[in-house]
Amino acid sequence: MMARDIIAGILCAVGTFFFILGTTGLLRLPDVFSRLHPSTKCDTLGGCSVLIGLMVHSGFSFDTLKLLLIVAFLLVSSATCGHAIGRSAFVKGIPIWKKGLEREE
Amino acid sequence: MKKFFSLLFIAALAILLLYVVSNMPGMGEEDVPTRQNVIPRYLENAEEETGTENVITGVILNYRGYDTMGEVTVIFTGLAAVIAIIGRERRGKNYAYTDLSEIASSVIVRIAIIFLAPLILLFSFYTILHGDVSPGGGFQGGAIIGASLIIFTTIFGLWESTSRIPQKLRFPLEGAALLSFFSVGAIGIIGGGNFLTYTLPRLTTSLQPAVRTWLTLLVEIGIGVGGAMVFISILFALLREEGGVVGY
């Protein structure tokens, strides 16, 4: 009983940490393409960690299956959303952050 | 000066409203009038009187059936207003901006939609048909059907959607959905009860629960299909480009 709670707590803490990282990256990074990187990947990882933590916490029941389904949908939809945003930004010709490309003499 | 007066007016209004709110009985307190008459009656008798396990569905469809009927009429009036302003689709091909664009939709997104949209549809049918037992019901399920068809339309284009769900199909479905509500109400009168009560006193008592369940289900399906068709029709009307001219 105790071990399960501790594992669930650790997983939820890891998920929250990745959410904070993703949000920080979304706010701090300069252009669309670099913002996509934290906002999709870290949200997928953070969300899945929190949901797996909840699965561990709830024990084996019907809720576990529901949470597993949510994990599957989150993986599919978040990755697809990231791809769609990046593709439409590229097609529309939104400028890339050029500052890192130039060599400083 | 004008700004100052409007700010003063807003502040006075806020103080008045906050004063009134502070004098209202708190949420969930014992001495609220609704807690003494209506809520206990609903909670105790709803399952027995309406035959639905989910009390909210019982209240929406049975006790407050007239309200729901008015709301459904309002939704269809909204659709009528949108159609009156924008116009129905033409015969032949209807295009949206995305159909006319040179850039094709992404393969990855298409595959994801093919995977997700049927599951969303399945969930919406569960929500409609399970509305009397679990949270959800006709309108919620209809909105979810609408959402799944909306993501299908945004990716695969208006022409694909309108050829699958043509106006020939949507017109009768919208009419039948609205009519099902009123006809179930009329069945109540014919069966010897009141309008929109699902009990039919003229029938034998052993048949009553089954008839009640089926009538409730019919109304749920009617609201669900009607809501979905209204959302889809508004979407198609908004998306359609006039004369194939690319806007924006």
Add this chain to the structure above:
Amino acid sequence: MDWVINLVLIALLIATAVSAILARDLLAAVIIFSCYSMIMALMWQRLQAPDLAFTEAAVGAGVTTVFFVITIFKTRRKEER
């Protein structure tokens, strides 16, 4: 512990509502409004009204946002000053 979550949700609700009004970019206002609907759905769920939460999440955050985005796409994106 419950009141902390409620307070955070209410603060977010007010923040999203005010910023949706103040946003000059109408597309940003629509996206903020869909966030408002999502937080409102969470509030309904916390008030033990799952039916309303369902409706708010499906209609407010899903369908209405798409309608607004299509309308903005067909008219004008920036608010006139």
